[in-house]
Amino acid sequence: MLPKVTVVIPFYNCPYVDQAVSSVLNQTYTNIELIVVDDGSTLHKEKLEPYMDRLIYLGKENGGAASALNMGFALATGHYVAWLSSDDLFYPDKIGRQVQFMLERNSIFSHTAFDQIDEAGAVTQANVASRYRYPHEFTRAFLSICPVNGCTVMMRRDLFRAVGYFDETLRYTQDYEFWIRVLLAGFSLDFLDAPLTLYRHHSGMGTMLYQPAIWEEVMGVRSRYGNDLLRHSRSQRRFLSGKRHSALRSRRRPAARPRKRPAKAVKSRKGKADKGVKKRR
Numbered sequence: 001m002l003p004k005v006t007v008v009i010p011f012y013n014c015p016y017v018d019q020a021v022s023s024v025l026n027q028t029y030t031n032i033e034l035i036v037v038d039d040g041s042t043l044h045k046e047k048l049e050p051y052m053d054r055l056i057y058l059g060k061e062n063g064g065a066a067s068a069l070n071m072g073f074a075l076a077t078g079h080y081v082a083w084l085s086s087d088d089l090f091y092p093d094k095i096g097r098q099v100q101f102m103l104e105r106n107s108i109f110s111h112t113a114f115d116q117i118d119e120a121g122a123v124t125q126a127n128v129a130s131r132y133r134y135p136h137e138f139t140r141a142f143l144s145i146c147p148v149n150g151c152t153v154m155m156r157r158d159l160f161r162a163v164g165y166f167d168e169t170l171r172y173t174q175d176y177e178f179w180i181r182v183l184l185a186g187f188s189l190d191f192l193d194a195p196l197t198l199y200r201h202h203s204g205m206g207t208m209l210y211q212p213a214i215w216e217e218v219m220g221v222r223s224r225y226g227n228d229l230l231r232h233s234r235s236q237r238r239f240l241s242g243k244r245h246s247a248l249r250s251r252r253r254p255a256a257r258p259r260k261r262p263a264k265a266v267k268s269r270k271g272k273a274d275k276g277v278k279k280r281r
Contacts, residue, residue, distance in 0.1 A: 003103075005095050005154070006033040006078030010068035011041055011048075014086035016200065018047035019121075023089040023198075025054055029096035033078050037068040066166040066174035073160060082154045087200045089117075094196040098154045101192045108159055109182055110190040112152040114197040127195045136236035138189070142180055142229050143222060148189060150175040152197045159187070172210060173217040180225050184232055 007024050011017050017036075024034050034055040036048060040062030048057065058071060073081055080099065084090060094112075102110050113129035130147035132138040141147045153175075163181045166174040183189060 002029070002031045003079035003099065004031045004033060004077065005029065005080045005082060005099060006035060006073075006076035006157070007082045007084055007090075007095075008069055008072030008076065009034070009036045009084050009086055010039055010065050010072070011036055011086045012039040012062065012065075012068075013041050013043040015044050015047075016088075017044060017086040018051070019089060020084055020086045021048065021051050021055065023092075024084060025051065026092055027090065027095045028093050029099060032095060033076065035072045035076065037072045039063060039065070039068040064168065064171045064174075066168040066170060069174070070165045070168065073157070073165065076157055078157060080154050081157045084151050084197075087202065087205065088151045089121075089198040089200070091196050091198065095154075097194065097196060098192060102154065102190070105190055107156075107190045108187050109153070109155040110192055111148045111154075112192045112197065113195040114149050114152050114199045115195045117198045117200050119200070119202045121198075121200075123198075124201070128199070129191070129193065129195075131191075131193070134237075134240060135188075136233045136240065139183060139229055139233040139236060142176075142183070143226060146173075146176040146179070148175070148179045149197065149199060151199060155182075162187075170217055170221075172214040173221055176218065177221045177225075180221065180229065184225070184228050 009017070009020055009024070014020075021034070021036065024032065036055050036057050038045065038057065038059045040060065048055075056075075058075070060068065060071060069083060080102065082095070082098075098110060098112065101107070113127050115123045116125040116128055118124050129149075130138075130141060130145065132141065132147070138147060159182065163178075163185050166178050168174070170177055179189065
């Protein structure tokens with residue numbers, strides 16, 4: 001049987017929430033549990049009514065995305081968990097392709113590329129992702145950007161036991177901080193290079209409305225983990241360098257065997273014996 005996947009949608013006064021819910025319920029993959037966490041919404045709750053019999057609805061006081069995500073993931077029963085913002089969408093084959101990818105690689109954590117859309121749902125940028133050739137380059141990128149889009153992520157639910165849940169003191173950068181903790185704990189953030197999520201960029205999104213507060217949190221996270229990220233990146237680079245040297249040694253030609261010296265010509269003893277001997281007639 002295919003493993004169950006729990007998708008958590010945190011919701012706060014978002015006019016696109018019905019589209020997000022519909023994109024999860026219309027997946028080609030069937031073993032899905034959908035949890036919508038209403039973080040104290042006062043608007044657009046009626047958009048959920050047509051779907052109530054196909055999802056788990058949780059209501060709470062407003063506490064931010066981290067608290068909503070933690071509530072949803074704590075009650076999840078899936079082997080894998082994923083997160084979808086209420087203004088974003090999944091492509092129909094998103095869950096199925098990512099589960100297959102993770103099963104093939106025995107992944108704990110994976111993320112993908114995405115397509116960016118506008119308020120009307122039109123694609124404005126296709127196949128967006130931060131791509132890196134080597135693991136140490138990916139790790140070092142966290143010092144300047146967040147190279148993982150949260151709504152592209154799928155992870156094993158038991159990962160929370162190893163690294164804990166989202167930091168609820170962070171209102172805007174809880175995902176950025178969480179990915180860093182996962183990375184520093186030694187887990188691989190495997191990348192599936194395919195756009196499986198539609199990320200909506202619009203005037204009402206948090207990253208547009210709360211830039212100063214977001215930047216303050218970003219700087220705090222970098223200050224907290226900067227040195228650890230540098231050490232981890234250097235360690236990954238040394239490991240990669242060691243593997244390269246090992247591979248080079250294994251490709252060297254074996255030492256040439258010493259060539260045998262040619263045998264000296266041996267003069268015929270018969271010739272020596274015949275010298276000075278007259279032939280009988």
